[in-house]
Amino acid sequence: MNLGELENMAKYDQEVKLLFNRINISSYDDFVSCVNADLDHCVVMLQDKAKYLQPGKNGEDQVSATLALILEGMLYSVSSCFMKGGNTDLTIKARNFSYTWIGEAKLVTGVNNPHLWGGFEQLTTRYTSGDFNNGGLLVYIFSKDALGIMESFKAYTEQKNDYNFKYKNCQTRKAGGFYTTHVHAASGLDFKTRYIPVILNHEPLK
Amino acid sequence: MSTTKEQILADVNSMNLGVHGEIMLSVIEYIYKFNDVRQIGIGDVKEIVSNKFSESEVVLSLQKLCLLKNPILSVKYQIQIDEDLYYPLSKKVVNDAVNTNKLFIEEIGQFINFNEFKNKVFMYFQINRDKQ
Numbered sequence: 446m447n448l449g450e451l452e453n454m455a456k457y458d459q460e461v462k463l464l465f466n467r468i469n470i471s472s473y474d475d476f477v478s479c480v481n482a483d484l485d486h487c488v489v490m491l492q493d494k495a496k497y498l499q500p501g502k503n504g505e506d507q508v509s510a511t512l513a514l515i516l517e518g519m520l521y522s523v524s525s526c527f528m529k530g531g532n533t534d535l536t537i538k539a540r541n542f543s544y545t546w547i548g549e550a551k552l553v554t555g556v557n558n559p560h561l562w563g564g565f566e567q568l569t570t571r572y573t574s575g576d577f578n579n580g581g582l583l584v585y586i587f588s589k590d591a592l593g594i595m596e597s598f599k600a601y602t603e604q605k606n607d608y609n610f611k612y613k614n615c616q617t618r619k620a621g622g623f624y625t626t627h628v629h630a631a632s633g634l635d636f637k638t639r640y641i642p643v644i645l646n647h648e649p650l651k
Numbered sequence: 652m653s654t655t656k657e658q659i660l661a662d663v664n665s666m667n668l669g670v671h672g673e674i675m676l677s678v679i680e681y682i683y684k685f686n687d688v689r690q691i692g693i694g695d696v697k698e699i700v701s702n703k704f705s706e707s708e709v710v711l712s713l714q715k716l717c718l719l720k721n722p723i724l725s726v727k728y729q730i731q732i733d734e735d736l737y738y739p740l741s742k743k744v745v746n747d748a749v750n751t752n753k754l755f756i757e758e759i760g761q762f763i764n765f766n767e768f769k770n771k772v773f774m775y776f777q778i779n780r781d782k783q
Contacts, residue, residue: 446693446710448728448745449770458707464714468726469746517666520718540662540720 459486463519467539476544477579480521480537481639484581485617487515488643495647500552500587508585508645509535509550534572535583547572550583556594558601565602565638574631581639591644595621598640618642656683662720674700674712679723682778690777691724713776724776730756731771740772748772 455462463486466479491498491512498508513523513535522538535548549568551561564582573580586594599621602610608627615622620642629636656679663675674696681699682688696709704712716724728740738758748754748765754772755762765772 446774447770448749448772448774451710451774452769454707454710458711461707461710461714464711464718466746468714468717469742471741471743471746475746514667518668520666520715522720540718541722 460519467520470539470544473544473577476539477546477637480546480579481617483516483519483521484639484641486519487512488618488641490515492644495645498645499647500554508552508643509583512583534567536572545577546579546581547577548581548583550585552585552587553594554588556597558598561598562601562605568638569627569629569636570631573629573636576632576634578629578632578634579637579639581641583641583643585643585645587645589646589648591620591642591646593621595623595640595642599623615639615641620644659719659721659723668715670704670708671712671715674704674709675716678712678716682723682780686780688778690727690775692775717776721779723779725779727775727777729773729775730754730768731773737773745772 451461451465455465463479463483466475466482470476470479491508494511498511501507509525513525516523516537520540522540524536524538526534535550537546537548538544547568549564549572551564553560561582561584568580568582584595584598588594599612602608602625608625610625610627613624613626615624618641621640622642623640624637625640626635626637628634659679660676663672663679666672668675677700678691678696682691691713693706693709693713696713697704697706700709713724714726716722717726726742728742728745729737730740731737738756740754740756744755744757752765753762754765754768
C-alpha cells in the first residue's frame, strides 16, 4: 500500500491516521503529540456517550474507566487509580515504549476553581517527577457552560504568580481547552500541562 | 529473552480488540506456521482471513501488531524511484514528510515534494520472529 492510498483510507477512518502516527513514533515529543490527538478522539467518543456517563454512585470513575477502555483499544497501556471525590489519576504508556503521560481527572458541576487547582497540584507534585515533562488535567464537566468553567479556571491560574505560567490555547478542544508551561519543582525542567474539557452535560429538553 | 508465540498471543488476548483481535490472531498463527516469510502485506492478510474483513480493518490490525508489548511486526517504508529501484526510508523521515510535505531522500541528499511522491512511498510490515 502506498501512502496516497493510506491517506484516502484515513479520510473515512480516523483511527487509521491516528495509528499511522503511533507506529512512526521515534521520540517522546512524537509520543506526546500522539497522546494528545488520541485523547481528542477519545473525548469526542466520551461526549457522544454523555447520556450513559452521568454521575451516579461511581459517575466519575465510570468516565475514567470508559476512557481507559477506549485507550486500551488503541493499544495504550493504561493504569488508573480511582479514589472517592472525583479524583482519578490515569497513567498512559505506550505498550512497547517506556514513554509515559499522566493525567489527573476532576469532576465539576459548576465553577470550582480550588477543586481543579488541587488536581493540578496533585498532577505536578504527587504523580509526576517531571522527568516525562507532559501531563494533563481532564475536566469532566457535567453542568452547562463548559467554556465559562474553563475560562474561570484559567483566570484563577493567572493569579498564581509563583508559577510564572506560560499559556497557549488549545486548537482542538474549543470549549476552553488550554496549555500551561511552568518549571516543575522536582525536576527543574519545563513541564507542560494540558487542560482538557470533557463536555458531559446531558439535560435534553425533550 | 526471546519472545514466544504464546506471550504474543497472551498479549493480544489480554485486550478486548474485537474484529482486530481476530485478524491479529490469524496473522500471528500464519507467521509462526510459515517460518520463512520475512514480511507481510495487506493483500497477504486479506487472503489469510479469506477476504472476510474490509481493507481498513486489515490495516488497523497490522498497525496494532506493531504496537504490542513485543511487537511482532515493524513498519517499513521505501520509495520507488524507478521500475526496479527502491530506497528505504526511516520512520522519522516519513513522519517529517507527512508533517512538512518535504521528503528527504538520503541517497540523493535532496528534499522532494512529498505530496507529489506519496503514491511512490510504500509501506510494508517486517516480521520480528524469535529464533526457534
